[in-house]
Every structure is written in structure tokens, then in C-alpha cells.
Amino acid sequence: MTQPSPQILPLGLDGVLVRFADSLSEEANRAALAYRAALDAARPPGVVETATSLTSVLVRFRPGETGREALEDVLNEALAERDWYAAPLPRGRALWRIPAVFGGADGPELEEVAEAAGVTAGTAVEEIAAADLRVLALGFAPGQPYLGFLDAHWNIPRHTNVTAEVPRGAVVVAVRQVIPFANAAPTGWRQIGRTPFRCYSRQGTPAIPLAAGDAVRFEPVPARDFDRLTEAGPLGGAVREALE
Amino acid sequence: MSGRLIVHRAGPGLTVQDLGRPGGMGLGLSRGGAADRYGFLDGAALLGNPPGAAALEMTVGGGRFGVDAPARFALSGAPLRATLNGSAVAPFATHAIAPGDVLDIGPAEGGVYGYLHISGGLLTEEELGGRGRHRIAGLGPDLADGDELPFGDDPEPGAAPLRLVPRAPGDQPVRVIPGPQTDLFSADARARFEATTFLRSPKGNRQGVRLDGDGDGAPFATEAQLGQVSDFISEGDIQMTGDGTPFVLLADCQTMGGYPRIGTVIPADLPRIAQAVPGAKLRFRFVPLSEAEATWQSDDDIYRAARKRREARIRDPREMSDLLSYELVDRPDPEVAG
Numbered sequence: 380m381t382q383p384s385p386q387i388l389p390l391g392l393d394g395v396l397v398r399f400a401d402s403l404s405e406e407a408n409r410a411a412l413a414y415r416a417a418l419d420a421a422r423p424p425g426v427v428e429t430a431t432s433l434t435s436v437l438v439r440f441r442p443g444e445t446g447r448e449a450l451e452d453v454l455n456e457a458l459a460e461r462d463w464y465a466a467p468l469p470r471g472r473a474l475w476r477i478p479a480v481f482g483g484a485d486g487p488e489l490e491e492v493a494e495a496a497g498v499t500a501g502t503a504v505e506e507i508a509a510a511d512l513r514v515l516a517l518g519f520a521p522g523q524p525y526l527g528f529l530d531a532h533w534n535i536p537r538h539t540n541v542t543a544e545v546p547r548g549a550v551v552v553a554v555r556q557v558i559p560f561a562n563a564a565p566t567g568w569r570q571i572g573r574t575p576f577r578c579y580s581r582q583g584t585p586a587i588p589l590a591a592g593d594a595v596r597f598e599p600v601p602a603r604d605f606d607r608l609t610e611a612g613p614l615g616g617a618v619r620e621a622l623e
Numbered sequence: 624m625s626g627r628l629i630v631h632r633a634g635p636g637l638t639v640q641d642l643g644r645p646g647g648m649g650l651g652l653s654r655g656g657a658a659d660r661y662g663f664l665d666g667a668a669l670l671g672n673p674p675g676a677a678a679l680e681m682t683v684g685g686g687r688f689g690v691d692a693p694a695r696f697a698l699s700g701a702p703l704r705a706t707l708n709g710s711a712v713a714p715f716a717t718h719a720i721a722p723g724d725v726l727d728i729g730p731a732e733g734g735v736y737g738y739l740h741i742s743g744g745l746l747t748e749e750e751l752g753g754r755g756r757h758r759i760a761g762l763g764p765d766l767a768d769g770d771e772l773p774f775g776d777d778p779e780p781g782a783a784p785l786r787l788v789p790r791a792p793g794d795q796p797v798r799v800i801p802g803p804q805t806d807l808f809s810a811d812a813r814a815r816f817e818a819t820t821f822l823r824s825p826k827g828n829r830q831g832v833r834l835d836g837d838g839d840g841a842p843f844a845t846e847a848q849l850g851q852v853s854d855f856i857s858e859g860d861i862q863m864t865g866d867g868t869p870f871v872l873l874a875d876c877q878t879m880g881g882y883p884r885i886g887t888v889i890p891a892d893l894p895r896i897a898q899a900v901p902g903a904k905l906r907f908r909f910v911p912l913s914e915a916e917a918t919w920q921s922d923d924d925i926y927r928a929a930r931k932r933r934e935a936r937i938r939d940p941r942e943m944s945d946l947l948s949y950e951l952v953d954r955p956d957p958e959v960a961g
Binding site (some may be wrong): 380384386388389390391392393394396398401402403415427428429430432433434435437439441442443445447489501516517518519520521522525537538540541547551554561562567578579581587591 | 645646647648649650652653748750759760762763800801802803852853854857858859860864865866876877878880881882887889890896912914915918919921
């Protein structure tokens, strides 16, 4: 496979998307994080917001203050400054250990997911607990992380039919990623567990605990611990450890 | 004078809304805010409230309201059928309301999202920079019968009654610009998309509106339909779900999603999607970015344009005819009378 090259694309009338890859990769995710940090430091005129997704950077601008072409020139110059795919992860990262209940009523699709991954349900939980996951991006709802990467046999597609609603804290998987849901929401991903960890809580300090680049490990806990951990506070028993 | 807006009856779909919470895409928070920004800003402009002053958004459920202090109010967005103490009140106009008055708001006519603005704006609690209900983000209050919502000081106390002619929605095909995933769709699929007359499905909410095809077309799937990498979503994006059914994403859309999007409805035309009633016919047309960019208006631009449309409301013949029509009805409409 050849080295991907970044693309600059329109996203709505006041947005530009700098896409580092059109398939998910660790390099493209690192590139997006580093490129956004550099843009935030440079503060190009007319830019009102930047954000990273899994492999892209969103640059939202005020059309009255800068034109799309002028902004794209600035973004292209920044792209040429370095090999963004070789950029290191952001500084000040943390490792989070997040408790979760897997299977049973809290993970109704665990068996089906394990079968799709070609392992037993028990092995599936062991593999998820052993995976060194990383917050690739916060997205969908406030503070909700897209965590990757599970091994290649976890490249399970989304459902063709959307599940009407999974509960807050649902741990869902698809396409080599895991997501703890910030709120009850419809999803095409498959629910294998549930965590008492709150992705966003106005009582929390900070309200949004996770940041893109942070490391995450899931720690399986018995279903009977769920209520106790929920009552422990918005972190739901999750523990933060500074890295570096 | 500030006071409290009393919710005697909260119809389904009644929410506090403002212009949303911009700037949170990196945290997973989409902007949200009024489903029809143009319609919302008409009401703020009528009263002289600041553009972002919070108001009530309502759908077919309407509601019944009162105040504990004198104030002015205005109805905007989808034309709401309303009475004040049993007498019809015209939408797109300012009216006085005093303690003891009963404002009954029935279903919108020819639209989905209507707004009740009160002078001074609603001052309900702010969270993450906004007051509005954003369901998928878990923000803002769920309203219930008996709620009392504080509002601020009238910015134009004693102002003469005003009205405003709302912006005409137009009947040309809804304009769409290409987005990052438009190229995933074949030229044939895009042409078929433009040639299809869609019907606004009964399935729709503030997150998005489903479109049903005219029955004989294949769904708009791409080859990479279910394994696509999740990426940023923009309000107005036309997303093709797993089976190739289009959804147009509205204010409360998620920030990221994996279903491919054929294009983005331009902001100037998005109110037509939000306000399309179930069964309404919708057609789409791709326009070049340069053509679309000429339609761009910031919230302040939209607000200023609405302010310019304000005019004195001395003898409004439309309201007179409304009054007559209400008096000819034997019994009050139960929806309106609550």
C-alpha cells in the first residue's frame, strides 16, 4: 500500500475537512492530532473552530472573514511543513482504567460479536480487556471516545439496521473500535457490555475526562458491581494515571 | 420587566432552544439549537431580543402558557395557530401578555417547528454555553406541565405592535453542495438522486429527517456502505444509512458518523427540510460551491435582514380575517383550546 496523502475537501459552506486517510490507520490519526495542534498554535485568520475525527481535521471558518480558497492555501502550506504521518502523539497523555460489565443483559450482542470475530465469548472479553486502546477521537456526543484498535479479526461491520436505542454507558464495538456511549442513543454498532463511566458530567472536574490520544484499558467487573461503581461518582470507578 | 413564563401544558416536542453551542465539535458536541434558524431569528428580531435569546420550540403538540409579569411575545417559524384568552393571535407579530392571560398554542399549519419568543428571552440554566435541549448530547431540560421558566427584561419596553413577513421558502429543488464523500457515489447514483422526488417520511426529529423515495428507485448505497471510517458530519448532510435510505441531518445531529453522505443541503435551504411536513415532496439539485457561497448568511446577517422586514402592525387585515373565521366556528378546536 502506498503512503496516503492528505486531501482538502469542503464540509458544509463554512467548513474545510483535511483528510489524512480514507481508511482508518494509526498514522493518519496521529497526523490529524498533530496537524490540529499546529493549526491551533498558528491561529489562521477567520478560523473559528478546529477539531479532529479519526483521520481528519475539521477547520470551520467565518466566510465573511476569509474565503475558502485563501484558507485552503494556508492549510496546504501547513501540510507541506512536515511529514504529519510521522508526528508523535500529543504530550500530557493519560492512561485510563475503565471498569465495564460484559455480556448478559448488559451486553446482549456479545455472543454474536464473538462469533463474528471467530472466538468464544470468554476469549472476546479477554481480548478486549487486554487491548491497549487509545482515544482516537471524541465524537458523536460530548466526551464520547472512539477507542482503537482491536486486532484485525475484530473488523466487524456495523449493523445494516440501526438499533433503536442502547443505554448510556453501553460498550459497543464495530470496525476494530470500541465506544462507551455517553448517552442513550440509536446505533448501528453492537453492544457487548456496559460501563458506569460517564463520558460527560457537569458535576465532573473536568466535565469531559478523556482527551484524544489518551490510553484506555477496560477492566471487566461482575454485574453486581455496576450500581456501586455508578454511585461512586461520574468516573464510575475509572482510574487515571499520567503517562510520560 | 422580567418574570416567569408558566408552562400550563407542555405538548410533545416542546423544548427550550437558542442558536446552539458552537465550537464543541472536537469534544463531540454538535451545535444544535433551533431546528429552523431563520424562523427562530424572525421571532427574536420582532421583539428586539438579541439573536441568541432562548425561546420555546414546539411541534404539532403546541402548549398552553401564561406569565407572572407583563411581557411581549411573538410566534415565528412554522405558522402556529394560537389564541390569547380565546381570541386568535397572529403569528409573525408582537403581542402583549399579562398575568392571568392564557395563551393556547395549537398545531403548526404547513410546517413542523414553531417558536414562542418572549421579551427578554428565556433565562433557563446554561450548560456548555447554551440553554437548548440537545437530546443526543443529553443537554437542556425536558419540559413538563407546571414548569416556570424565567425570562429577562424587555429590550424594547412599550414598543408599538410590530409584524413581519416571513421569508418565502421557495419551491425550487433544495440546493446541495458536494461533501467529502460525494465521490463514493457513482455518477449514476447522483443523477438518480437529483431525479427522484422524495417524500418527507413520518420518521423525523431534531436529529434528522428520513426521506422516502418515490417507490421505483434502488436505494442509494455505496460499495463501502458499512465499513466506512467514521468522520465529521455537518448539519444538512444527506446520509445514506445501511440500506441506502437517505436521512437529512438537522440541528441535533451527531458530530461524527460512518454512513456515507451524498452531499450537504445549504443552510439557506435547510429550513425547508426541517419544516417539511410528513408526506411533503422534496427534490434536490447539486449546485457548485461558488453558487452556494453567495447564499451564505451568518446568524447576525439573518437577524439583521429580519429586523429590516419589521413593520408597524396597526390594522392587520390578515388577522382580522382570522378573527372572523374563528368566530364562525361553533366549538373551539380541541387542539387549540387545549
